[in-house]
Amino acid sequence: MKLKKVASVLLALTMVVGLAACGSSSDGSSKGGDTKSSESKDSGTEKTKLTMWSWSPITRTCDKMIEAFEKENPDIEIEFTYYNYDPEYLSALSAAAASDNLPDIIGLQPGSLTAQYADYLMDYSSYAQDEWGESWKDNYPEMIADQIQMGNKSGDEGNYILPVEAQVISIVYNKNVFKKYNLDIPKTYDEFKAVCKTLNDNGVAPLFFGGANGWQCVNMFTMLCSQLDTTMFDKAQAGEIKWTDPSIVEAMSNFKLLFDDGIVQTGAMSADANTNGTPAFVSDSAAMMALGSWWCQEFTAEDPATTIADWDFGFFYLPAVGTAKNPATPVGGIDFGYGITKNCKNSDAAWKALKSFSAGAGIQACVDDVNNLPAFKGIEPKNDKLNKDLVEQYNSFSEDLNSAMNQRIGEPTIETALQNALAGVGSGELTPEQGCQAVQDAQDAL
Template sequence: MNWWGFTPQPIAAEQYIAAFNEEYPDIEVTFRQLPIDGYDAALRPALSSNAGPDVFAVAPGGGIASVALYGNNAIDLTDAITESLGDDWESQVSATGVEPLTVDGELRALSIGSTFAGNLWINQDLFDEFDLEVPTTLDEWKDACDTFRAGGQGCFIQGAGQVAFNQDTLQSIADSVKPGVWTAASRGEASWDDPAIVEALTIWKDLFDSGIMADGALGLQQYPDASNAFLGGQYAMVQMGTWYMQYATAAGAAEAVGASGVTGAEPFTMLAAPFPDVAGNGNPAQMFGDSDWGLAVSSRSRNQAAATTFATWLTTSVAGQQLVANILNDIPALGGIQPQWDEIELVNPDVQSANLQELIERTTTVSEPRLSLVSSELQEAIGVASTTVASGDATPEEAAATLQATMGG
């Protein structure tokens, strides 16, 4: 059977498949990773043919791999999860992976786990080299970037040209201004031209004007450009969420650094840091998240039984979900599963272990969604707002008014 996805990384997929084959040696699984920006273009025609994948990744919301768009190409997996976990299966899995992956009352995909945004990742080795503390305010962030640049070192990197990730930064900024306002606007409970949203867009513009954002950020993609630049040691900070934990492991770091294309790059001590209080209002940094992605079984697959077995094993079995936890790409969907830290080799465990455990603990109190409320129309509108403000083609007030005119009905 063939499995397509924009995630996970091949090294993780290989581990998933190897562990699955220990229990199901007669089911051969071939994984094909497609680039994020090319996933939809490849998946759409494939699902309409008999040569498409048997199992494929979908995501909540209306962005990349939208379950709202591709769910109708998948079978209902309610019976499969009921057979695996029993009639009370909903009480055993994270709610973030149920309703967001349900289409027309049918569970069209099984969530592998959740991811959360609202934090930065830092190269602690570079912070130590430059004798700097992690910035907690906008002014501290600017000062840190001035110091890094003066020493010939890149400071912060984000691929602002891949607008899906601009939303994460904007939501973090908005939560610093007024906690919950971004989610309220996404639900239609607040206006997109709310003064707090205008202020968030103003701060977003300041990130470009002050030099926090790298030169040419609007021409960069988050993947692979920003990710490779950070993992290759060219920048000290990057905007990414919990899915980036995998690069704190020795194996994940070695592969990612080797693939970054930066000559002489080596694994480093990567730590999570709260998003700075850029508004200066004293609001604690917020995290937000939902199901990362789910496995859907194609309605045209000739191997539906095998595909369903694989999807169910990875997302509902203790063995599969423990492996998900230990790879540190997702917070497992199955309740009660935690990473086995004594079996996880980190680059610098003395420093990273407590940091990662604290990050995971922070996610247990998250109430704000990340993608599940974002329709394709909203994602496009946020992309327009973020890029036009950053480029100076629209003021924050104008961009917020356009957002409201587009989404406010």
């Protein structure tokens, strides 16, 4: 999972008590298991009610997204339950699936999460074809379109996740810190090491890394893979090369260099990107973080920190690390999407919601809140209150989606194995060779 800012907003007139939640954001708030339900009006007709669970978008943006949809569809009411992603949302999905009690619509990530629940989801292909034609996937960048069926079982041509938002991973930097220490954006690894040494010498976390978060480890690893070969990550997943291939071992070795060469802060593998990283980053105590396009959402938070309100942030792609010859390419994919479960009694109404959230008023509300990038082509912010530099960065990320390398993993077992291997290598408990062998062992066991 990537870094998400969780707002402490009560979304419901009625609270659904779910699993305990513990996520936090840059303003120190926390949230989980909250329900949004539109207030019924005496219109003389009964509304169609849909239930929806997700961890994304963040609560304030989801409120706007649902409001935009319900305004255009006053006959449909969405009851929304928000969870923090891990473990609350994952646990809630697992328990609901086991008891055949899934809601009408669920939030999904491509690959492993969608694959895990594909048997519980409706194939929406006929709806998409009726709406946008046989070539409906052309409405998404090629990499996004490819991820829709990522993780499907052999021979399964169904489409279960409709992309809503997308993302591009990068290094985000605090301009105030760079200016204070007269630092330039590094173009080479030697320059990167010099920048980080200056920061370490002055007690500032250089590249703050949330090693306790598996998603941070995988995101960094995919950036390092892109520096060597933009196809090797997908080839390893497909079994075309082994996870012990020299190119994969090389990327794993370069991952270890980030710790050996002082690129990331001391104690990085026990740090959390949400609870430790974000406060340090916005208070000028950390200079950089491995984040990406979703960082833009901080700007539209209520009462943001001064560094955010002034938008004192920029981004660059990871300079070539260690043995690599090239900087990282854009890496990313579908941030999240929605699927319709087989429990849904009114799939027509559910499709209307998904269509709005992906390509209509719903996604426009998300984009105006700069929550993350639209997966659907041709949608840009219309919010004239946004910072000009922010909008330029946001639109630049959207453009980079067209050439981005896939960041997602199709098989849940491999995703877990890779996260564990990276944790072991980062902490020094495993050599790069041992880490890669552990992932290959998991692949061989499938």
